[in-house]
Structure formats: C-alpha cells, structure tokens
Amino acid sequence: MSVPRVNGNDHGVLRVPELGSWTPTLTVTVVIPAHGGQKTLDLTLAALSAQSYPAHLLDVVVVDDGSAPPLTSPPVAPARTRLIASPPGGWGRAWAVQAGVDAATGDVVFVLDNDMVPHREHVEAQLRWHHVAPYLVVLGWIDFTCDTVLPAPSEVREALDAGNEDKLFRLSPHRHDWAEEIISATDGLRAASGELASRVHVGATVSYPAALLRRAGGMDTSLVLAEDTELGFRLVQAGAVFVPERRSRAWHVGLPTAMREWAALKRYNDPFVADRVPYRRYLREEQGRQWLVPYVECAVAPAGYEDVRATVDGLLASTLPDVRVSVVGPWERLRADRRPPLQDPDLDLRLVHACFEHDPRVRLAGAFAPGSAPFRLTVPPGWVPEAGTVQAMVEHLDEQGLGLLCVALDENERGVVVARLERTAATARAELLAEPGEPLDDVVHEVFGVEWSDGESWGFRRRPRVYPPRRRPVPELERVAAEHEKEVAALRQRAAALQSEMKQLRREAGKGRRDAARWRDKAEAWRREAVRLSRARERTMLKRAVRKVRDLAFPGD
Known part of the structure; x- marks a missing residue:
C-alpha cells in the first residue's frame, strides 16, 4: 500500500478513524523519564493502566535517572511496565529518554513526562494518526493543574474508568499560550512551515514512529535542557509532519519550569540552541562566527x-x-611517497x-x-x-x-x-x-x-580565465583606484541623501494628498449646504408671493 503524501505540513489530507470505532494494530512503548517524583509517577502509571488503547499493544518503560531514593513500580500500573535505571555515562532528561528509546520494542515511541496524568483516550487519539502515515510526530494537549493535594492512584484509575478524568483536578489559568496561538493561527499547523511547526514540539506528551525517531538520530544526550527544541529541528530535517491532537488530553501536575523560570531558562538555552538550530536566525546575528550546524x-x-x-x-x-x-x-x-611534483x-x-x-x-x-x-x-x-x-x-x-x-x-x-x-x-x-x-x-x-x-x-x-587573479601593485593605478573609491563613496552618500529626501517628499506629498482630499470633502459639504439654503430661500420667497397674490385677489379675507 502506498504511503499518503502530505504537502508541506498540511496533514488535513489524512483521514483518521473516529475514537473507539477502529481496530489498532501498531504496538507502542511509552517511555517515561523520571528523576524523583514518585507520587506523580504513580498517578501517571495509574492513568496509563486505564487507557482505551488495547493493553496487549502497549508497554511502558520507566527510566529512573538517578533518583534518591530509587523509584519503585506501584501496584496500579499497566501489566507490561518495566522500571530500568538510566545507564552510566550521562544524566538528564535527554539521556533518560534515549535510554528508554533504546529499550523500546514498540512500532511507536510515546514519550510522557512523569508529572502527566493522561485522559483515557490519550494514547489512542495519538496512535490513530500513526496508523495512517509513518512520518508523523503527534503532539498531545496539556491542561495545567493548580491543586496542591493529589488524588490517590486508585482514584485516578476509577475516574478514567468512569469517564470523569476531567474532574480529577482544578484547571489552572496558565496555558501554553504561545504554542496554542501558533496552532490556532496556522489552522492546526496545516499552514505552518516546518520551522514554525517544530517550535511547538514539547516533549511532555508526544509520539513518534520508532523508525523515524531513530532515523533522525534520537535525543542529543549532550543537552541537559532544550532537548525538545533541538530534536524538533532534526525531525523536520528527517521529513516529519507535526500534528497537534486536541483530543489527546492530559493533566500536567503543577506548572513546568518553562513557565516558572522562563527568563533564566531562556538565558541558559540560547547558546546551546544557537549552536544546533540554524532556524533561530536571531541567535546567529554575529558576523564571523561558526556553528556546529550550518544553515x-x-x-x-x-x-x-x-x-x-x-x-x-x-x-x-x-x-x-x-x-x-x-x-x-x-x-x-594522495600519498607521501616520492614523485615528480610538477608532473604528479x-x-x-x-x-x-x-x-x-x-x-x-x-x-x-x-x-x-x-x-x-x-x-x-x-x-x-x-x-x-x-x-x-x-x-x-x-x-x-x-x-x-x-x-x-x-x-x-x-x-x-x-x-x-x-x-x-x-x-x-x-x-x-x-x-x-x-x-x-x-x-x-x-x-x-x-x-x-x-x-x-x-x-x-x-x-x-x-570563473575568470586566470584564477586566482595575479596583479602587480602599480602606484599610479593604486592612486586612481583610491580616487575612484572616494568618488564611489561620495556618490553612495549622495544617493543615500537623495533617497532620504525622496522619502521626505513622499511623506509630504502624501500629506498634501490627504489635505487635498479633506478640503475636497469640506468643499462638497459646503456646496450641499449652499444648495439646501438656496432651496429653502426659494420656498420662502414663493410662499410670500402666494400670500401677496391672495391678499390682492381676496382683500379682507
């Protein structure tokens, strides 16, 4: 079967099945990187245990990135859940995610942070897209909570089974406004360029075809932060199409660091992003610099x-x-052995x-x-x-x-x-x-x-017939060239002055046109008023004439 062809990022040409009315076939490995956060991890796993996606097609890999004390696997969790330790040699979210990707066996890799509580159809809503085309990056939809008291894992499981997961937490007024604005302004990213679409690549809930993720090179494990931004850029270069899935909803327990410490996070990320993401042109304005990834x-x-x-x-x-x-x-x-240099x-x-x-x-x-x-x-x-x-x-x-x-x-x-x-x-x-x-x-x-x-x-x-050009310095020619450069500089200065003068004249001409239009409007208004007054005066004079004739014809009446 031929693969559907998406023009640019216009995923609207793809037709996905309705939730609950189709038969999935792809396996999915949910990768959860975690450093501490046992309480929220328990809620994440409880919600994954009640997903509408078939349990026999879903497995979970939790990667403990050096938690102290080490994380444990809770009783309420998907049947096929593995807890592994992050391998030696590195640390951080990117390192842990890559360890999970390396351990994943599913056709799709679904990355989910350990402070996310997904709704019942969260995995299914994303996975239906992967059944349609093998080069889609599907993004979940995040709601932030403002609760300080967390429910028990059993309560999460019961809420999902009853379809009441939207009532598990109180909704925070804070949102990913910038991402949602991009999605809304581009018709759900359908009209977005690859560069713009990759900006909304947030790793808290996102799924990838495993083959595409590995083709793109996986995570940049040298990064401690900004790993989602960098991976989003490389996924674009690998041919990915980005799809925001509003029906793949999940609660984010509390606010992420990006919202709480935005300025400090940006200051930290900028030099790393500048070196690796050429799309961010505003970070590469210095002339003469060289970067890890060229444009x-x-x-x-x-x-x-x-x-x-x-x-x-x-x-x-x-x-x-x-x-x-x-x-x-x-x-x-090119070897270093003896040879005739000019007849090589x-x-x-x-x-x-x-x-x-x-x-x-x-x-x-x-x-x-x-x-x-x-x-x-x-x-x-x-x-x-x-x-x-x-x-x-x-x-x-x-x-x-x-x-x-x-x-x-x-x-x-x-x-x-x-x-x-x-x-x-x-x-x-x-x-x-x-x-x-x-x-x-x-x-x-x-x-x-x-x-x-x-x-x-x-x-x-x-190229010129002789290259590189061979020229002997000639004093007279150098003098003429210097004078010519001065003349050119003077002409450029004069041209700049004339351009400035032309801009000023255009502004004045524009003002003159606006003034003329305003006076024309006033003149027209005065003319209409004069006509009105003239007609009113004519009616008054006519009335007087009629009264005078009547008085002459019928005196005493």
Missing part, C-alpha cells in the same frame, strides 16, 4: 584546481556567513587539498555526507556565485516554501549544467515516500514544489 551545506565536485578554488572561494565569500563547504574527492590517493598525476587534487586543508569551513570528504543543515547547495566547479547569491536563493526557497531550486548554468554534450539548492526536509520526505524507481525530484515537486531558473538571474558566472 547551508554546500558541495563541490572534484575538478581542476582553479575551477574548484574559484567556486569554493565564491561560496565562502557569501553575505550569508553561515555556510559550510564540502569538497568531494578521492583524497586517499594527482597534481590538481593535491593543490586543492593544500588550499583548503586547514580552512575550518571546508571539509575534504570522499563523499557528500550532509548533516542536518536546513539547506543543501550543489555547485558545479568553475561557476562562481556573487556575494549575495546563496542568501537570495535560500530566502526565495524559504519564502515560497519550495523543496528544490534548480539553476541552469550551461548546456554541454552531457546535458544541462545545474546548481541545485535543496530543502533538506523535502528531500528526506521524498525518500520516505518514493516508490521503487520513482525519481526523487518528482516526489519533491509533489510535496513541496520544484522551480527552475537561469544562472544569470541568480548571479552565477564562469
């Missing part, structure tokens, strides 16, 4: 030294500094290696192995982009929501020479959906869109 990964194939150098130099000179370049070549052929059969390869070996923004790789950068750009060697080319192409792809921009540079006996800018998420989605033998670009066009353009429009040009 654009570029690939240049092996060719002559001058061609490769010109292309790589052009990419590194981009106005978008958040770029990393991979030069692909058979570097293993691998001379060009050796020169490219020497040119970029110590540049931290350039990788010398045997094959292009892109990471999780949002965009991937492939440029044929010998073609040089202008400084603003990469940034303009990325902005265009992002604004249009496209998956691929193909730029035709030339045509030769082997076909069209093309530079390709790919959206990583689109390529990953196409790989998930493509039938055997189906071209990936066709699938990308279906689920995101493909656009073709010409190289000249985007500022690509062939």
Whole structure:
C-alpha cells in the first residue's frame, strides 16, 4: 500500500478513524523519564493502566535517572511496565529518554513526562494518526493543574474508568499560550512551515514512529535542557509532519519550569540552541562566527584546481556567513611517497587539498555526507556565485516554501549544467515516500514544489580565465583606484541623501494628498449646504408671493 503524501505540513489530507470505532494494530512503548517524583509517577502509571488503547499493544518503560531514593513500580500500573535505571555515562532528561528509546520494542515511541496524568483516550487519539502515515510526530494537549493535594492512584484509575478524568483536578489559568496561538493561527499547523511547526514540539506528551525517531538520530544526550527544541529541528530535517491532537488530553501536575523560570531558562538555552538550530536566525546575528550546524551545506565536485578554488572561494565569500563547504574527492590517493611534483598525476587534487586543508569551513570528504543543515547547495566547479547569491536563493526557497531550486548554468554534450539548492526536509520526505524507481525530484515537486531558473538571474558566472587573479601593485593605478573609491563613496552618500529626501517628499506629498482630499470633502459639504439654503430661500420667497397674490385677489379675507 502506498504511503499518503502530505504537502508541506498540511496533514488535513489524512483521514483518521473516529475514537473507539477502529481496530489498532501498531504496538507502542511509552517511555517515561523520571528523576524523583514518585507520587506523580504513580498517578501517571495509574492513568496509563486505564487507557482505551488495547493493553496487549502497549508497554511502558520507566527510566529512573538517578533518583534518591530509587523509584519503585506501584501496584496500579499497566501489566507490561518495566522500571530500568538510566545507564552510566550521562544524566538528564535527554539521556533518560534515549535510554528508554533504546529499550523500546514498540512500532511507536510515546514519550510522557512523569508529572502527566493522561485522559483515557490519550494514547489512542495519538496512535490513530500513526496508523495512517509513518512520518508523523503527534503532539498531545496539556491542561495545567493548580491543586496542591493529589488524588490517590486508585482514584485516578476509577475516574478514567468512569469517564470523569476531567474532574480529577482544578484547571489552572496558565496555558501554553504561545504554542496554542501558533496552532490556532496556522489552522492546526496545516499552514505552518516546518520551522514554525517544530517550535511547538514539547516533549511532555508526544509520539513518534520508532523508525523515524531513530532515523533522525534520537535525543542529543549532550543537552541537559532544550532537548525538545533541538530534536524538533532534526525531525523536520528527517521529513516529519507535526500534528497537534486536541483530543489527546492530559493533566500536567503543577506548572513546568518553562513557565516558572522562563527568563533564566531562556538565558541558559540560547547558546546551546544557537549552536544546533540554524532556524533561530536571531541567535546567529554575529558576523564571523561558526556553528556546529550550518544553515547551508554546500558541495563541490572534484575538478581542476582553479575551477574548484574559484567556486569554493565564491561560496565562502557569501553575505550569508553561515555556510559550510564540502569538497568531494578521492583524497586517499594522495600519498607521501616520492614523485615528480610538477608532473604528479594527482597534481590538481593535491593543490586543492593544500588550499583548503586547514580552512575550518571546508571539509575534504570522499563523499557528500550532509548533516542536518536546513539547506543543501550543489555547485558545479568553475561557476562562481556573487556575494549575495546563496542568501537570495535560500530566502526565495524559504519564502515560497519550495523543496528544490534548480539553476541552469550551461548546456554541454552531457546535458544541462545545474546548481541545485535543496530543502533538506523535502528531500528526506521524498525518500520516505518514493516508490521503487520513482525519481526523487518528482516526489519533491509533489510535496513541496520544484522551480527552475537561469544562472544569470541568480548571479552565477564562469570563473575568470586566470584564477586566482595575479596583479602587480602599480602606484599610479593604486592612486586612481583610491580616487575612484572616494568618488564611489561620495556618490553612495549622495544617493543615500537623495533617497532620504525622496522619502521626505513622499511623506509630504502624501500629506498634501490627504489635505487635498479633506478640503475636497469640506468643499462638497459646503456646496450641499449652499444648495439646501438656496432651496429653502426659494420656498420662502414663493410662499410670500402666494400670500401677496391672495391678499390682492381676496382683500379682507
């Protein structure tokens, strides 16, 4: 059976069964990371023991992340509940979740915090989506409590069995307003970009196809906080579609740290998020910085030294500094044995290696192995982009929501020479959906869109005949060039002044138009008033004339 194809994040094309009227088949492992919190964990497990999802398809893995005293498994819990200790070598929520993922056997991994009390249909509401498509990330709906006295696990179980779970706690006035606003403004994320949809990825209640989660790389266990934000970004790059499920409700006992200490949490998270999530452009405004995950990964194939150098130099000179370049070549052929240096059969390869070996923004790789950068750009060697080319192409792809921009540079006996800018998420989605033998670009066009353009429009040009340029310093030429630069600077200053003056004139013209319109309205009002008064005066004079004629014709009446 073919997999349904979702365009962008528009999951509305999918049809899920009604709760209680279908037969589930997928197994699910609920992973609960926990550090302390035995009382709330008991309530979480009690609620999981009363789920509408079939018990034989559900198992639970509780990961004790160094609790003191150690956690215990309570009497009211799902039949297939395992309590394991977080493995040595790390700590924190991400470390514990990954331990649970490694131990999970279900088709779906359902992560649930140990201070969550899910409603009876919580698991079923999310799992029905996973039966429809294998690349969905489904998010539960959270209600926060304001109670200080907690019910007993048996009371939780009884409430779920009776369908009264909405009365277990008093509802707090606090909500995930920012997330709910994004969901509401984007028609339940249907109109959201992958970047925007990933922002609402909160790990307190969320489910993933196990294969998709592992394909994305699982949790970043080096993180103590912000692990949900970072994972959400990588899930987008893996081709995921995000679905908020309002009927998968759960109580969150108390308020999370993000609500209680928002400013301190943001201060802590920002440097970690900036390094790993290129979408957060406002965290990467410093020029000259390098980041763990670049915004654009570029690939240049092996060719002559001058061609490769010109292309790589052009990419590194981009106005978008958040770029990393991979030069692909058979570097293993470069040995240190004796050879005639100028007649070396691998001379060009050796020169490219020497040119970029110590540049931290350039990788010398045997094959292009892109990471999780949002965009991937492939440029044929010998073609040089202008400084603003990469940034303009990325902005265009992002604004249009496209998956691929193909730029035709030339045509030769082997076909069209093309530079390709790919959206990583689109390529990953196409790989998930493509039938055997189906071209990936066709699938990308279906689920995101493909656009073709010409190289000249985007500022690509062939490298200069001599590269790198060789120039001897000539004093007279330097003087002329300096004078020319001064003239150019003066002209730019004058142009800026003229632009400012034009803006002022436009503002004054606009005010003049508004004033003229206002006076026209007043003049029209005065004209109508004059007509009215004139007609009133005519009626008065007519009445006087009639009375005078009557008095003459009938005196004494």
